[in-house]
Amino acid sequence: MTDTQVNAPARRTPVSTDFPDRLIRGYEAFLGGRFSAEQQRYRALSEMGQKxxxxxxxxxxxxxxxxxxxxxxxxxxxxxxxxxxxxxxxxxxxxxxxxxxxxxxxxxxxxxxxxxxxxxxxxxxxxxxxxxxxxxxxxxxxxxxxxxxxxxxxxxxxxxxxxxxxxxxxxxxxxxxxxxxxxxxxxxxxxxxxxxxxxxxxxxxxxxxxxxxxxxxxxxxxxxxxxxxxxxxxxxxxxxxxxx
Ligand SMILES: [Zn+2]
The missing domain is CATH 3.40.1050.10 (Carbonic anhydrase)
Incomplete structure (x- = not known):
């Protein structure tokens, strides 16, 4: 292995510019789970503010x-x-x-x-x-x-x-x-x-x-x-x- 190879940064794949799919799937899981169960709470917090x-x-x-x-x-x-x-x-x-x-x-x-x-x-x-x-x-x-x-x-x-x-x-x-x-x-x-x-x-x-x-x-x-x-x-x- 040459010095150049030793010092070369690891090659990385360019990232997608799309909004991360993992986050979209997570958001959908949130809608089906926690948001569904706590919708009233979110609405109340929106109207009354956080405390x-x-x-x-x-x-x-x-x-x-x-x-x-x-x-x-x-x-x-x-x-x-x-x-x-x-x-x-x-x-x-x-x-x-x-x-x-x-x-x-x-x-x-x-x-x-x-x-x-x-x-x-x-x-x-x-x-x-x-x-x-x-x-x-x-x-x-x-x-x-x-x-x-x-x-x-x-x-x-x-x-x-x-x-x-x-x-x-x-x-x-x-x-x-x-x-x-x-x-x-x-x-x-x-x-x-x-x-x-x-x-x-x-x-x-x-x-x-x-x-x-x-x-x-x-x-x-x-x-x-x-x-x-x-x-x-x-x-x-x-x-x-x-x-x-
Ligand atoms: Zn730490």
Whole structure:
């Protein structure tokens, strides 16, 4: 194999410009299933507007849809998803703050009562941060790139967890993902509206972590800082294969 062959990008088939057939079939399934069952609810939500009680800050990862994990219907969850489910600190300036804008709308306009930062196992965003720490020349995580800048929000959690770390990279990524959820909760509390409403008992913040591998859900105990399993007995019963 020559150097040219080694460096040549994999040949890809041009994509169709048609609207994806998979989405059309999915939409038709939705019409025959969920929409059919919830038509009245959609109509009522259209007339009255949305009034979700919970905001979820989740990851873009295609495996961790909050509506699926929490079996939520239309109008129940106000969801913002970004790379690695990060909440930035309060920073009112001229940058484009998509997550902060969604947070402001959820808290001030919709008056949600709960905000859940939902992390997950095998998060590519958290892993990219860790790999980039090992090799700062990796692309596309240079400081000028969007992902590289965005996932620097993980840095405070990394600095808290890296000392004395001797586990393999996979285990460290999972531990850092937990710590990063706590950091995002701390960042949320830098928003004056969040801090004030939480102090008045009108808003509650939560950390949660979904294991893609086995469907386990963990929630953060704010008193101990430890994540613990939710509905463990129901989860065991739902597994199709016995655990060992
Ligand atoms: Zn992720």
């Amino acid at each position: 979700p009680r919970t905001m979820v800050i989740g990851c873009c990862d295609s495996r961790v849809s909050p509506e699926v994990i929490f079996d939520a219907g239309p109008g129940e969850l106000f969801v913002v998803r970004n790379v690695a489910n990060l909440a930035p600190p309060y920073a009112p300036n001229n940058d484009y703050h998509g997550t902060s804008a969604a947070l402001e709308f959820a808290v001030m306009a919709l008056r949600v009562e709960h905000i859940v930062v939902l992390g997950h196992g095998q998060c590519g965003g958290v892993r990219a941060y860790v790999e980039n720490e090992h090799d700062p020349y990796m692309r596309p995580l240079s400081p000028g790139d969007f992902i590289g800048k965005w996932i620097r929000l993980i840095q405070p959690a990394h600095e808290l967890t890296i000392e004395g770390s001797n586990e393999d990279i996979g285990a460290y990524v999972e531990r850092l993902a937990h710590e990063s959820i706590k950091q995002s909760l701390a960042n949320l509390r830098t928003f004056p509206c969040v801090k004030t409403l939480e102090e008045r008992g009108l808003l509650a913040l939560h950390g949660a972590y979904f294991s893609v591998m086995d469907g386990r859900l963990l929630t953060l105990d704010p008193a101990t800082g430890v994540f613990g399993a939710v509905s463990a007995d129901v989860h065991v019963g739902a597994l199709s294969e016995p655990r060992f």
